[in-house]
Amino acid sequence: MSIFRIGPDRWPAALAALVLLATATFAVPGAVAAPLTIEDDTASRSLDTAALLARPDVAEVTIPGDVAYGGTTQRYRAVPLATVLGLLPGRPPAGAVLEARATDGFAAQVPLGLVFQAAPGGPAAWLAIEPPDAPWPKVPGRQASAGPFYIVWERAAAGRISPEYWPYQIAALRIVEPPAVRWPQIAVDAALPADHPARRGQEVYTAICLACHRMNGGGAGEMGPDLNRPMNPTEYFQPAALRRLLRDPASVRTWPEQKMPGYAEAELSNADLDAVIAYLAQMAAQRPAASR
Incomplete structure (x- = not known):
């Protein structure tokens, strides 16, 4: 039914419905939960922003020397990357790497040993999650932030963490065989x-x-x-x-x-x-x- 056919007695309800529709659609830019695929040769799982932010192991992490943001110190809500990958049931092949695919065609090949290493004082990989209600700033020189998902490292200087092991704007994570x-x-x-x-x-x-x-x-x-x-x-x-x-x-x-x-x-x-x-x-x- 067209709104122009609604009688005067129905206008209050119609206006309320329009307000609700506008609020649901336009309230917060980027408020839709972003998807993330994780997979290996045996299984694939679909996660999203809301599910990751609701995990009990989500934490606030401070990252000095942030690669995406010009070496500044940044703070993120993040989950340990190893526990996210642990949702896959398969056993990684020897020497496996984590292929992190970004929306712009970037595809980092991160040694899985770095992600799962747990030596005291060593580097620690986190999957940072951009909250829909608190978007991150734009990456310098880009028209978008590092979100919705970004691999960041605590204590990166303690290991051989290449700048390319900080992929951002991630859409998918896949455990694969070594590149060669x-x-x-x-x-x-x-x-x-x-x-x-x-x-x-x-x-x-x-x-x-x-x-x-x-x-x-x-x-x-x-x-x-x-x-x-x-x-x-x-x-x-x-x-x-x-x-x-x-x-x-x-x-x-x-x-x-x-x-x-x-x-x-x-x-x-x-x-x-x-x-x-x-x-x-x-x-x-x-x-x-x-x-x-």
Whole structure:
């Protein structure tokens, strides 16, 4: 029935109904509970903001050196990440990683051993939850906050916690096999000596670069280009320019919607920077002929 056909005696009730409808729909921006999928090879579970905030282990955590918010100190309502993943019944494979997929195509590969380690004084992973009634500020340089879900670390300095292990705007968490098992094409030649710098470089690449860039088609990141197809950065950058690009991308090249961060020496040591460049050069040398 159209509201314009309601008689005068029904107007109070109609107006009350309209007020309720408006309140339910428009009261708080972002008030709808956000979904989160957690899964492994055996099971999948759907959670949401409300369910996570209602857990008995939710806590207020203070995070100094917050990666998403420019190294400032932030405070969150969060639950231990290990207990969230513990809702899955499967047993993780040896060397498994946690693939954290963000809504923008970022796909971090976080070693599961870091998430489940419980050494006193060691790093501790939390799943921070953005409350619908208290939205977080926008991430610097972005048009949205780090929510609805964000992996943050207490005592990050106590372990090798890559900046890429702080994924935000998370939509799904999945326990998977190690990257080199899932995507053998990202691995260096098995015949390389054990101490070859490209081997260390593969580890650095997996921790820092693979979240955004695929290698020979291997990887889950969708934010940046493949770094060996059709060409490798070592084939069109001089070594000094490539080092500078990794330290400060905007000083070498700028482009619309530039998202690649620079890596200070505290985040990527000079030795590790050289190792990842050695890895890139090795992957260029062993690129499949069909991709050349």
